[in-house]
Amino acid sequence: MSFARYKKKIEEGDTIILYLGYENMHAVTMKRGQTFQTKYGAMRHADVIGKDYGSKVQCPKGYLYVLQPTPELWTQNLPHRTQILYSTDISVVTMQLDLKPGSVVVESGTGSGSLSHSIIRSIAPTGHLHTFEFHQQRAEKAEEEFVEHGLKEYVTVTHRDVCQDGFGLENVADAVFLDLPRPWEAMASAKTAIKVTGGRLCSFSPCIEQVQKSSDFLRDLGFEEVTTMECLLRNFDVRTINLPLADLGPTERPSKDDLSQNTDKEEDTEQTDSPVKKLKSANSHSTPQRENKNVPQSFDIIGRKENDSFFFKTGVTPNQMPGHTGFLTFATLFPS
Ligand SMILES: C[S@@+](CC[C@H](N)C(=O)[O-])C[C@H]1O[C@@H](n2cnc3c(N)ncnc32)[C@H](O)[C@@H]1O
Known part of the structure; x- marks a missing residue:
């Protein structure tokens, strides 16, 4: 499916992005016999299946575009089950964790899978994502979506409390990403998961007190280059x-x-x-x-x-801009 690679034609079962405007997009999975209601009237899935991605589709009272899904468009349109990471922070995480095809990444929690989709795009086709979530329905739903999006071979979803039970992985990861309320409780296990040849860790925290505590834990565990960044989006x-x-x-x-x-x-x-x-x-x-x-x-x-x-x-620039989402704390574990 096209989350993993681009393709020309829309097929039944594809999740596609209906683009009616920058602030009016919908992620819809194509099923013959179904219709989707838009502000321009009903769009029959059967009229879209078989069309090229990027086509303009006429509805009764206007037209829309049918787009390839990308991790960025998915992040803008996914069903929210939790707070999610947005593309501004995701771009910094991807670069600072040095993600590339072949990287092995450990992530917790999976949440709504927003970051997971971007990680998978960066590490495919030879890398792997191990993602951990302690909320059973969220873990199951994320796994379902990965299958639906054709990404199953690149990701393993595990239902587990990583603070209590750890990741259960040793010497496999190039990078670890933590988006947890008490990230320091998973850091020792994260260190074990990182390859003996070294790796990077990132912890996302909304408040500075968590950053301070995480940074202390990371240094005590032998991580170096502990650095915190905040990335703000500025619109013009x-x-x-x-x-x-x-x-x-x-x-x-x-x-x-x-x-x-x-x-x-x-x-x-x-x-x-x-x-x-x-x-x-x-x-x-x-x-x-x-x-x-x-x-x-x-x-x-x-x-x-x-x-x-x-x-x-x-x-x-607008007078007011939504700003802070969280702080990203990065650290390096050098070869032991
Ligand atoms: C803010 S969400 C993560 C959002 C995700 N980064 C995204 O972009 O969609 C945090 C998730 O961590 C999970 N979580 C919290 N504590 C956990 C733990 N100890 N072990 C595993 N998952 C945990 C929560 O259930 C929640 O789904």
Whole structure:
């Protein structure tokens, strides 16, 4: 199935992503005879089976796209059974644990399997993930999903309390990932699971007190390079900004004719000492003002208005951004 490798055609049993918009996606498993209700009306699975991934599908009142599932799209659309790791943190974990095809990874808890899908993509086709979960239904559901997504050969799900009973693995893992309320209780067993040639460990904790305790335990166990990171996502919205032209005095100011002649030839006039270039550089340190709602459509890159102001497109951060998810503490175990 396409979680493990890309393929061209949608088949019955595939989990696909229906894309109606960036904030309107659904993960749906294709079964003939079933329909899926969207805001554009009903979509019959039978109309989608056999189509190429990436196709546009017409519904009664609009269209959608049918996409290959990737770990990132799965993370955005999976059924939440627990808190999950998102792609921002996952990307740091993957890089810092040095995951690659052939890596053997131990993970606990499995939770909703968000991180597990990304780990599997990184270590396939020759690596293996051992994932541990002490909540029986979650362990069973995760295993079911791995089978449904064609990933069974890359992962072993074990229902176990790793803090009490350990991982039961010795000298197998290149990396261990812990997302547990009391991660230090599983650290000694994690150390045993890591290969004698050494490996990396990561522990995800939402609060700094857990980080401090985990770091102390890791150092006591002989881990080195103990480092904590927090990775925050910053969004930029594209906005049109209106700035007043600088009044540079009568000799410096271009006439309105100068401005209108140069509006359509921005790129060409950049090398010359044009009035437009002078104005742009004079304004480059100004503070952006409120977004202007009445921007003429023709001024889509940079434009001018009669009252000697001009418009440009830029990236603006929203006033509030969801920030902290957790701290990622990494450590290295060198060859014993
Ligand atoms: C926050 S969730 C993990 C989410 C996961 N990283 C993801 O991205 O979907 C934490 C999971 O750890 C499990 N857990 C907590 N203590 C455990 C233990 N001692 N042994 C095994 N699993 C445990 C919980 O049942 C829960 O499902």
